[in-house]
């Protein structure tokens with residue numbers, strides 16, 4: 001059985017992330033979307049548990065039924081490779097939006113491979129129509145009352161509009 005972990009902050013999840021996780025679910029038997037706090041990013045807009053709730057709703061809303069059944073959502077802390085080992089995952093999934101993502105993603109992929117040679121990173125090119133999206137821009141637009149419904153699923157947009165600062 002091929003198991004992959006798709007790690008990230010998902011603060012909040014966007015159509016870009018949802019596209020990547022659906023395509024990964026078509027390729028692997030199970031995909032575990034692992035949500036964590038990235039200490040390199042400014043203070044998160046929502047708690048990990050809120051993010052998990054909204055991600056599950058977003059997947060129910062957008063993901064085809066056969067693929068949805070292969071995706072699980074969990075939180076974790078510590079190293080991504082340790083989480084992979086705990087879940088018997090031998091792949092890490094990441095999305096690449098543009099060449100600007102490449103340098104840091106390449107560094108992470110090589111570092112993770114050094115730490116866990118049995119875990120390989122697989123990159124999906126983010127769909128062209130979502131390649132401009134970023135969670136931080138979505139939060140900024142929502143904070144100023146802008147319309148983010150082309151960028152995030154209804155479950156996310158609803159929460160952002162009731163509280164522009166978070167989910």
Ligand code: PNS
Pocket residue numbers: 007008009010036038041078079080081107108109111112
């Ligand atoms: O969505 P993000 O914030 O860009 O995801 C970054 C993430 C979660 C992939 C990265 O920060 C990560 O893997 N963090 C866990 C700690 C870890 O394993 N660090 C070593 C990475 S080489």
